[in-house]
Amino acid sequence: MDLIEFFERKNINFLSKREEMIPYVKDASYFPGSLPRAVVLPKDENEISEVLSKCNEENVKVVTRGGGTSLTGSSASIQDSIVISTLRLNKILDFSGGDRYVHAQAGVRIDDLNGFLQSKGFVYPPDPASSLASTVGGTISTNAGGLRGTYYGSTKEWVLGLGVVLADGKIIKTGGKVLKRSIGYDLTSIFIGAEGTLGIIYDAYLKIVPKIERFQRLLAFFNKPEDLGKAVFQLKDRGLNPLGAEFADKISMNIISRISGISIPSGSEMLLILDIPIQEVNEYEKALSIIKEVNPIDVKILNQTESELVYKARKGLYSALLNEREREGEFIIIGDVVVPSSEVPESLKEIQELIKRFGLKTSLFGHIGDGNIHANIFTNLNSKEEMEKAEKFLEELGDVALAHHGSVSAEHGIGYEKKNLLMKEFMYKNSPTNLDLMKSIKRIFDPNNILNPGKVFDL
Amino acid sequence: MDLIEFFERKNINFLSKREEMIPYVKDASYFPGSLPRAVVLPKDENEISEVLSKCNEENVKVVTRGGGTSLTGSSASIQDSIVISTLRLNKILDFSGGDRYVHAQAGVRIDDLNGFLQSKGFVYPPDPASSLASTVGGTISTNAGGLRGTYYGSTKEWVLGLGVVLADGKIIKTGGKVLKRSIGYDLTSIFIGAEGTLGIIYDAYLKIVPKIERFQRLLAFFNKPEDLGKAVFQLKDRGLNPLGAEFADKISMNIISRISGISIPSGSEMLLILDIPIQEVNEYEKALSIIKEVNPIDVKILNQTESELVYKARKGLYSALLNEREREGEFIIIGDVVVPSSEVPESLKEIQELIKRFGLKTSLFGHIGDGNIHANIFTNLNSKEEMEKAEKFLEELGDVALAHHGSVSAEHGIGYEKKNLLMKEFMYKNSPTNLDLMKSIKRIFDPNNILNPGKVFDL
Numbered sequence: 001m002d003l004i005e006f007f008e009r010k011n012i013n014f015l016s017k018r019e020e021m022i023p024y025v026k027d028a029s030y031f032p033g034s035l036p037r038a039v040v041l042p043k044d045e046n047e048i049s050e051v052l053s054k055c056n057e058e059n060v061k062v063v064t065r066g067g068g069t070s071l072t073g074s075s076a077s078i079q080d081s082i083v084i085s086t087l088r089l090n091k092i093l094d095f096s097g098g099d100r101y102v103h104a105q106a107g108v109r110i111d112d113l114n115g116f117l118q119s120k121g122f123v124y125p126p127d128p129a130s131s132l133a134s135t136v137g138g139t140i141s142t143n144a145g146g147l148r149g150t151y152y153g154s155t156k157e158w159v160l161g162l163g164v165v166l167a168d169g170k171i172i173k174t175g176g177k178v179l180k181r182s183i184g185y186d187l188t189s190i191f192i193g194a195e196g197t198l199g200i201i202y203d204a205y206l207k208i209v210p211k212i213e214r215f216q217r218l219l220a221f222f223n224k225p226e227d228l229g230k231a232v233f234q235l236k237d238r239g240l241n242p243l244g245a246e247f248a249d250k251i252s253m254n255i256i257s258r259i260s261g262i263s264i265p266s267g268s269e270m271l272l273i274l275d276i277p278i279q280e281v282n283e284y285e286k287a288l289s290i291i292k293e294v295n296p297i298d299v300k301i302l303n304q305t306e307s308e309l310v311y312k313a314r315k316g317l318y319s320a321l322l323n324e325r326e327r328e329g330e331f332i333i334i335g336d337v338v339v340p341s342s343e344v345p346e347s348l349k350e351i352q353e354l355i356k357r358f359g360l361k362t363s364l365f366g367h368i369g370d371g372n373i374h375a376n377i378f379t380n381l382n383s384k385e386e387m388e389k390a391e392k393f394l395e396e397l398g399d400v401a402l403a404h405h406g407s408v409s410a411e412h413g414i415g416y417e418k419k420n421l422l423m424k425e426f427m428y429k430n431s432p433t434n435l436d437l438m439k440s441i442k443r444i445f446d447p448n449n450i451l452n453p454g455k456v457f458d459l
Numbered sequence: 460m461d462l463i464e465f466f467e468r469k470n471i472n473f474l475s476k477r478e479e480m481i482p483y484v485k486d487a488s489y490f491p492g493s494l495p496r497a498v499v500l501p502k503d504e505n506e507i508s509e510v511l512s513k514c515n516e517e518n519v520k521v522v523t524r525g526g527g528t529s530l531t532g533s534s535a536s537i538q539d540s541i542v543i544s545t546l547r548l549n550k551i552l553d554f555s556g557g558d559r560y561v562h563a564q565a566g567v568r569i570d571d572l573n574g575f576l577q578s579k580g581f582v583y584p585p586d587p588a589s590s591l592a593s594t595v596g597g598t599i600s601t602n603a604g605g606l607r608g609t610y611y612g613s614t615k616e617w618v619l620g621l622g623v624v625l626a627d628g629k630i631i632k633t634g635g636k637v638l639k640r641s642i643g644y645d646l647t648s649i650f651i652g653a654e655g656t657l658g659i660i661y662d663a664y665l666k667i668v669p670k671i672e673r674f675q676r677l678l679a680f681f682n683k684p685e686d687l688g689k690a691v692f693q694l695k696d697r698g699l700n701p702l703g704a705e706f707a708d709k710i711s712m713n714i715i716s717r718i719s720g721i722s723i724p725s726g727s728e729m730l731l732i733l734d735i736p737i738q739e740v741n742e743y744e745k746a747l748s749i750i751k752e753v754n755p756i757d758v759k760i761l762n763q764t765e766s767e768l769v770y771k772a773r774k775g776l777y778s779a780l781l782n783e784r785e786r787e788g789e790f791i792i793i794g795d796v797v798v799p800s801s802e803v804p805e806s807l808k809e810i811q812e813l814i815k816r817f818g819l820k821t822s823l824f825g826h827i828g829d830g831n832i833h834a835n836i837f838t839n840l841n842s843k844e845e846m847e848k849a850e851k852f853l854e855e856l857g858d859v860a861l862a863h864h865g866s867v868s869a870e871h872g873i874g875y876e877k878k879n880l881l882m883k884e885f886m887y888k889n890s891p892t893n894l895d896l897m898k899s900i901k902r903i904f905d906p907n908n909i910l911n912p913g914k915v916f917d918l
Binding site: 096097098099100101121122142143144145149150153154156157166170171172173174176177178179180181182183184185186187189190192193194195198209210211213233234236237238239240241277279338339340341342370371372405406407408409410411412413414418422425429430431433434437438440441442444445456457 | 555556557558559560580581601602603604608609612613615616625629630631632633635636637638639640641642643644645646648649651652653654657668669670672692693695696697698699700736738797798799800801829830831864865866867868869870871872873877881884888889890892893896897899900901903904915916
């Protein structure tokens, strides 16, 4: 029986008209994606199970889509595939502050989740810049990081359990309400960062905290990237624990200044946005004196209003950069690498040299507190030459990260974009077997390779 | 070629005399273990690799042993097996406070690791009561918890990367120095809690923190277990974040009193040891008033000396209980379950009813802050009847945990002891496929089933 008929007979909500499906083709990456056969909007895991077992029988590819904010192509749709959108799985199912969990469906947006939690006096710490649109399922599938990662870690540290539909339609539940368990292999973590290639996450138990620690936000301006890097390392090396540490180069700094209204001292090449916990005032004093040791041009202590404006500006930076595009067909390809804090000064220097050498308009910002550097490359998607240049740049960016004991992907995943770099990272560590193991795991969970094929690696 | 010859020819350090091997047969559980063929003490991963590829060829079982502190039989040796002891892999290889990692070999003891880190002003948060003897590799292999788990989480949240030798002798490296990465399937987490059945961990990158938050330790005495449970839940539900919350019943309380010299008010049935962060004094005041709402018999604020004595007493509780044994052949089987905080009051009540019904001398203590309850059952190992009773008790203890949305194993793993309970947990969640997935994963990593066979599950 034809799939469309099947959906109709089963009374499963779907779209199949070209115009209706267009919004489900691309994600936030530069990969075009292709028109699927249909976009299915299941109302629960049982419908997902019916669709998957049918697709598995008929060998139809399936792409799962949350907020579609992937920057590496993880959620870009595939020719002739079925796209499963989690749009309707948007309920918060259960919450217990005292038990420290919230149980949410995969399609719940991170900002909606935290809006709900804040009203109860709790917070889900992961805070990707895309939190307005990105979802519980999507951020788990890419092990998303964000602006609070340096203190609270990545998504993987906040998932207690998952509800997952496997390729053959089987429904499994991993973990659950309790904060710890030791019951054999960690089936929850296997799905974190798997980018929808091992199963479809339909709900999750997430760990929460009563509140974000109190902090003072300050800005420090530097004329040398190394100095900024040294400041962050010195803070951490001398026992301070920033709640957040974001950086921005000149292009991004100017945007933040424009949005927040905060002026930039002349000669500033690099901006550090630093959140220091103020449970102990002397900690804050200590932080200030450490920053002043690495000759900043200026340090600004922000009041509440400025503080919020700067945060908003930093969070909206990628969108704001998109408004800086001047050419027809221009797009921003966002690089995402991570290095140890001690390697940040040298890495930033080398990356700026790369930028000069490639002569591509590029802006740097990122979560410098955990060594995460984003390189935003302005590229004309219609120019074969520019695209090749950009891809070469991304590869060399990855080389810099590897040379400094880092990783080619910090928080955006692999998708289509970094399949070669993934292999390169394993080769660099002299551990090529890692990729074989991943492929063997894939074959267990998805023997017919119907789930998001061609993403992360090729079988 | 015979294995012993092989070790000699390769010049690999080993023991094969009965007397020499005895200390490597049993672990801290009640499972006797059997004499292995030899105990190998490799000096590095290359020797482990040589031994494993040889054992894999010849289908010889391999049991890896760290501190031998397992309470479920995970490290009990197997008839005719080769025991690989990590005793000589005891070096701290690298450390960077500013980068927030320490790189240690698998055989490093947790207390030695933290001794080193404290001298640098840093801490590795996981703090199992067995930290004097337990090792980096062993605590990773059981996802160990401990006394700081309620605030800092379990071991799985502190492992950045691993060096592992696979069953066929291949050496792989997962993760590494950086604090985040999103590069496909999480090969680090697969080995956490795997109890040496998927590979042999030879070193690990561990995440560290600059310091443990400042806190005030206090004791609260209750005559009803429900009240103690309510106190902890109320604290957490109203936004407090205890750094530690330990409980002890009458038997254990008396031991703590004896060791610490702190007197117990009459009528006390349950003791709560609570560590409240004092970054914000009002938090501490708030905690006190919440506890006083649930009618404690008394609340004691401890000074520094008392504070340390109580901690020492709590950490030594299991060993101290062992000294309470009065009968020949008597042993303590320690149950380990976890439930959500809101279910603790009811669970404690039901568990105390179990104890009455079974009429076995049993003492309760545990990490109540994360809902982890240990039931210590005094059992005569030589009495078939008592052993059957104890096993039945453990099973019903697991039932209580499951009925209250908890887990049959919080931090001690599965080993030999809980294979049935593991299946029961998956059935209870209506997710039996979990076990099939674990078995398929096992077959990828260890196709000949030589690594710690018969632990966690039977293939």
